[in-house]
Amino acid sequence: xxxxxTYQPQSAFMKWLEARLPIWSLVHSSFIAYPTPRNLNxxxxxxxxxxxxxxxxxxxxIVLAMHYTPHxxxxxxxxxxxxxxVNYGWLLRYVHAAGASMFFLAAYIHMFRGLYYGSYKxxxxxxxxxxxxxxxxxxxxxxxxxxxxxxxxxxxxATVITNLFSAIPVVGDSVVSWLxxxxxxxxxxxxxxxxLHYLLPFVILGVVVLHIWALHVVGQNNPTGIDPKSxxxxxxxxxxxxxxxxxxxxxxxILFAWFVFYLPNYLGHADNYIxxxxxxxxxxxxxxxxxxPFYAILRxxxxxxxxVVMLGAAIxxxxxxxxxxxxxxxxxTYRPLYRQFFWIFVVVCIGLGWLGSKxxxxxxxxxxxxxxxxxxxxxxxxxxLLGLLERPKPLPASxxxxxxxxxxxxxxxxxxxxxxxx
Amino acid sequence: xxxxxxxxxxxxxxxxVALLACGAATAAExxxxxxxLRWSFAGPFGHYDExxxxxxxxxxxxxxxxxxxxxxxSFRYLAEPGGPGFTPAxxxxxxxxxxxTDGPNDQGEMFERPGRPADRFPSxxxxxxxxxxxxxxxxxxxxxxxxxxxxxxxGFPWFVFDVFTQYQEQGVDYMAALLKGYEDTPKGFAMPEGxxxxxxxxxxxxxxxxxxxxxxxxxxxxxxxxxxxxxxDIAAFLMWAAxxxxxxxxxIGFQVMIFLIVFAGLMYFTKKKVWSAVAGHA
Numbered sequence: 001x002x003x004x005x006t007y008q009p010q011s012a013f014m015k016w017l018e019a020r021l022p023i024w025s026l027v028h029s030s031f032i033a034y035p036t037p038r039n040l041n042x043x044x045x046x047x048x049x050x051x052x053x054x055x056x057x058x059x060x061x062i063v064l065a066m067h068y069t070p071h072x073x074x075x076x077x078x079x080x081x082x083x084x085x086v087n088y089g090w091l092l093r094y095v096h097a098a099g100a101s102m103f104f105l106a107a108y109i110h111m112f113r114g115l116y117y118g119s120y121k122x123x124x125x126x127x128x129x130x131x132x133x134x135x136x137x138x139x140x141x142x143x144x145x146x147x148x149x150x151x152x153x154x155x156x157x158a159t160v161i162t163n164l165f166s167a168i169p170v171v172g173d174s175v176v177s178w179l180x181x182x183x184x185x186x187x188x189x190x191x192x193x194x195x196l197h198y199l200l201p202f203v204i205l206g207v208v209v210l211h212i213w214a215l216h217v218v219g220q221n222n223p224t225g226i227d228p229k230s231x232x233x234x235x236x237x238x239x240x241x242x243x244x245x246x247x248x249x250x251x252x253x254i255l256f257a258w259f260v261f262y263l264p265n266y267l268g269h270a271d272n273y274i275x276x277x278x279x280x281x282x283x284x285x286x287x288x289x290x291x292x293p294f295y296a297i298l299r300x301x302x303x304x305x306x307x308v309v310m311l312g313a314a315i316x317x318x319x320x321x322x323x324x325x326x327x328x329x330x331x332x333t334y335r336p337l338y339r340q341f342f343w344i345f346v347v348v349c350i351g352l353g354w355l356g357s358k359x360x361x362x363x364x365x366x367x368x369x370x371x372x373x374x375x376x377x378x379x380x381x382x383x384x385l386l387g388l389l390e391r392p393k394p395l396p397a398s399x400x401x402x403x404x405x406x407x408x409x410x411x412x413x414x415x416x417x418x419x420x421x422x
Numbered sequence: 423x424x425x426x427x428x429x430x431x432x433x434x435x436x437x438x439v440a441l442l443a444c445g446a447a448t449a450a451e452x453x454x455x456x457x458x459l460r461w462s463f464a465g466p467f468g469h470y471d472e473x474x475x476x477x478x479x480x481x482x483x484x485x486x487x488x489x490x491x492x493x494x495x496s497f498r499y500l501a502e503p504g505g506p507g508f509t510p511a512x513x514x515x516x517x518x519x520x521x522x523t524d525g526p527n528d529q530g531e532m533f534e535r536p537g538r539p540a541d542r543f544p545s546x547x548x549x550x551x552x553x554x555x556x557x558x559x560x561x562x563x564x565x566x567x568x569x570x571x572x573x574x575x576x577g578f579p580w581f582v583f584d585v586f587t588q589y590q591e592q593g594v595d596y597m598a599a600l601l602k603g604y605e606d607t608p609k610g611f612a613m614p615e616g617x618x619x620x621x622x623x624x625x626x627x628x629x630x631x632x633x634x635x636x637x638x639x640x641x642x643x644x645x646x647x648x649x650x651x652x653x654x655d656i657a658a659f660l661m662w663a664a665x666x667x668x669x670x671x672x673x674i675g676f677q678v679m680i681f682l683i684v685f686a687g688l689m690y691f692t693k694k695k696v697w698s699a700v701a702g703h704a
Contacts, residue, residue, distance in 0.1 A: 038700055080494045080567065083667070090667040091674075235700060243696045247689035254682045261675025262466055262588045265570055270593065273571035273664075274563075283624070354578075404701070 005029040030216055035234035036241045037222035039403050043117075044220065044241075045248035046110040052249060053103040054208065058201050060096040061145075064089075068148065070194035072187045075150035076275045094264040100142050101267045102256045104290035107138060115321070116342055118330030119221040125322040127214040132319045134207050139291070139315070141200040144193040146288060151272030156285045158185045158193070164298075167305040184278065224402045225330025226395060233399040284359055292356030293349050297375065299360040300368035310372070317379050324379055326387025334393040338386050345378050454622055455574055456599030459654060461591050463661060466676060469669050470662055473643055475506035478659020481639050481652060486565065489557065491545030494566035495663055498539040504669035505662060513539050520544055558616050560629040569593040569657070569664040593664070594657040596622065601653035604632040 007028040009015045018025060067086050069078040082089035111131070114120055120128035143161060147154045162179050166172040181188025219228070228234050235241070259267065267289060271282045287295050297314050301307035317324075332339045348371050355368045396402040462471040479500070482492070497517040500508045508516065517537035522544055525532035537544070545564065547553035554561050563571075573592040576584060583589075603621040607613050617627035634652045641647045645655075662668070 077494065084494070084499070090671060094671075239696050240700070243689070243693045247686065247693045250682055250686040250689050254679065254686060257675065257678050257682060261671055261678060263585065263590060264671070265590060266585065270571050270573035273567045 006033050030212075030237075031242075032236065032238040034216065034237040035219070035228070035231065036237050037220055037228050037399060038233060038235045038240075039222050039224065039399050040220065040241070040244070041223055042244070042248055043109070043113040044222075045245045046106050046113065047215075048245035049106045049249055049252050050103070050110060051208065053099060053106055054201065054204060057096060057099050057103060058205070060092050060099065061198070061201065064092050064096055065198060068194075070148065070191050072150060072190055072276070075148060075190060079149045091260070094260045097268060098256060098259040098264065100145065101259070101288070101290065102252070103138065104142070106252070107135060108290075111135070111318075112346065115345075116332045116339075117221055117223060118225050118325070118327070118332070120322045121225075121325065121330050122322065123218045124214075124221065127211060127218065128322055129319050130207055130211040130214055132315070134204055134211060135318070136315060137200055137204045137207065139294075141197060141204065142288070142290065144197040144200070146272075147190065147193050148197065149272060150190060150276045152274040152276055152280070152282050153269045153272040153285070155185060155276035155278065156282055157287055158189060160285055162189070164304075164308045164311070167308045169305070221330065222399060223331060223333055224396060224399055225333070226399055226402070229398050229400075286357055289353065289357075292354070293352035294356070296352040296356035296368045297372045299356075300365065300372040310376075314375065317376070321379065321383065324383045326384050327390065327392070328387070329392040329395065334395055335386075335390060336393060337390045341378065341382050341386065345375075348374050348378070454624075455576075456595045456622055458589075458591075459595055459598055461594060461654075461658065461661070463658070463668055464591050465588060466672060468672055470504060470506075470658065472505075472507035473645075474655050474658045475662050476508070477639075477641060477643070477645060477651075478655040478657070478662075479506055480641075481634070481656045482565075482659060484639050485633055486656065487543075488546055489553070489562040491547075491564040492543040492566055492663060493545050493564055494542065496540060496542050497537060499666055501539070502666065505666055506659075510539070517541060558629070562630070565660055565663060567664045569597065569661040571664075572596045591661075594661050597660065598653040598657040600628075601632075601634055601656070602649055604628075 005025045005028065007025040009018045009024070014024060017023070064082060067078065067082045067089065069075055079093065082093055084090075086092070114128065114131070143157070147158045162176055162185060165179060166176045168175055177183060179189070180186065181192060222228070269286065269288075286292070294311055294314055298307045298311040301310050327335060327338065329335055332342055352368065352371050352375065355364055355371065358364045360368070461468070462474065463469060482490075497513055497520075498510075500506050500516065501510050501513040517539050520537035520541070520543070521534045522537045522541050523532055524535050527533055545553075547556060550561055570593055574596055576589075576592070599622045600620060603623070605619050605621055607619040611619065611626065613619060614627050617629055618631055619626055620628040634649055634656075636648045636652075639647065639652065641651075645651055665671075
């Protein structure tokens with residue numbers, strides 16, 4: 001993709017295949033010879049982690065789908081059959097459920113990395129927007145997946161979220177009953193959520209392919225935000241990035257395994273072990289943790305329609321960040337003022353998440369409004385102003401200089417991977 | 423720059439304090455947190471106590487099963503590893519004591535037959551309406567996953583510590599406390615007709631009358647037949663009913679963690695070796 005195909009087929013079979021479908025040279029140029037900045041830190045490993053998490057969710061999901069029944073009378077019991085009677089069904093279910101949480105955790109870290117290092121800035125705007133699209137698809141997929149076990153939270157989350165569309169003027173109620181397939185959340189709703197929950201991960205997969213393609217056209221960003229100036233400032237993806245990604249993946253799996261094997265129900269809600277009952281509303285309807293910040297924003301706005309609009313805006317505004325941020329310096333490493341506001345933004349997001357788990361009463365409402373206001377102020381006022389008003393630190397001349405210091409030792413030819421030629 | 427940093431830190435800190443104070447204020451209305459009990463199945467090396475599960479099963483059969491179903495459990499689970507440890511012959515005998523509705527037969531009629539290990543526990547009532555009718559309009563919930571369907575708010579910062587202590591026994595702590603939590607109705611408390619005051623039940627007006635009294639169920643293994651032991655034994659049994667694979671899960675979890683930690687170590691040193699070729703990196 002970046003035009004670095006140095007692969008020369010050796011065997012007769014590979015020559016034959018390359019002439020017909022050059023898939024191996026594609027893999028070679030994209031993931032083996034692909035030049036990667038040499039100074040990437042561990043925050044850059046989450047893209048690989050996310051790809052693996054998508055694969056894990058798809059594989060566990062497909063096997064779960066073989067045993068699950070998408071009917072209101074059988075769904076809850078079919079999940080329990082998976083937990084009790086299917087060989088290692090409990091493992092599949094817990095991996096899939098905890099996997100969704102890990103998927104979002106990695107996605108948020110991946111996004112915060114982008115916000116910190118300016119990975120959304122030219123020429124990576126399309127890459128960033130594709131990422132926002134992936135996030136939207138993930139949110140939809142996760143929501144529909146949570147409905148499938150048909151517990152109390154499943155049912156009532158479906159009721160709350162689908163009811164949001166009634167805020168649309170004129171056609172709102174019709175849209176909602178069209179989504180429901182009836183006059184309330186019921187069997188048609190469950191069935192179509194199942195169908196879409198199976199479909200969307202493959203749409204995500206397609207957009208991920210575009211995302212990686214867009215990345216490979218422009219190349220990776222790096223902690224300095226300065227483009228590599230020569231081959232000596234990059235290393236081939238394999239073995240350097242591969243082993244670093246692999247190490248971080250294993251560490252990530254340790255955290256994943258901790259939840260799957262020892263705390264499998266920690267991230268979930270006890271009420272979802274109560275079969276769905278349309279006649280009984282849970283005391284507190286809350287989504288899973290990864291939706292809590294958006295839930296807090298939704299409830300903070302007094303108007304129903306405006307609340308829904310702000311909920312959507314909170315995500316969609318991310319797509320405009322490449323243009324909202326006016327700074328000509330990419331990386332927060334050299335933007336000391338932006339760095340402060342970045343960390344405030346992180347605290348605000350965590351605060352919104354905590355507030356999303358609380359009932360919308362008393363002081364919680366006030367705090368949610370304050371933090372919601374800050375959330376949008378960060379994007380609409382702070383980002384544009386900072387670029388114009390901030391005095392960034394002086395940028396190093398190159399990646400090499402940032403790594404070795406000015407006038408440092410001559411660079412050993414680290415870019416020469418131990419690849420044999422010929 | 424540093425004044426901005428300190429301003430930012432002050433802002434963040436004050437927000438945190440405000441949020442904490444706010445949280446503490448609402449929790450102070452009532453603190454009905456059940457006491458944390460010791461469970462044999464808690465922690466990374468937890469396992470069920472077969473004797474406890476068998477005693478709990480006895481309580482279920484003699485007391486709870488009169489109103490509460492266990493419809494997601496098959497009799498044969500009683501003989502599976504990681505459970506009460508009955509033998510297949512004992513399970514067949516237990517199953518045979520239950521009457522299972524089967525059919526239709528060739529005449530088109532439903533009929534009753536003795537249970538088999540593959541059958542599920544029959545519920546005490548034919549349907550929810552019959553259950554409500556026999557219980558003053560209230561529905562005794564099926565208990566198959568009840569231990570996972572009940573919890574209580576831990577609050578900050580306890581829910582953070584729980585990640586490290588692996589506290590997953592909220593359900594059983596709550597249930598054991600509830601069974602011992604019946605008290606005389608305090609003066610001035612508006613008790614609805616037919617309800618019973620329970621310290622741990624949210625709202626305190628519990629429809630279920632105190633189900634257990636000391637000496638009610640005969641323990642043949644020498645365990646004291648008091649409410650303390652009854653409540654823990656039935657809670658432990660219900661935990662097994664909800665999570666029959668707990669022992670396998672924790673055992674495999676340990677193997678997986680050891681593998682991943684060793685693997686991470688190997689990956690780390692391999693990474694360092696590979697990157698040693700690049701100047702400026704370790």
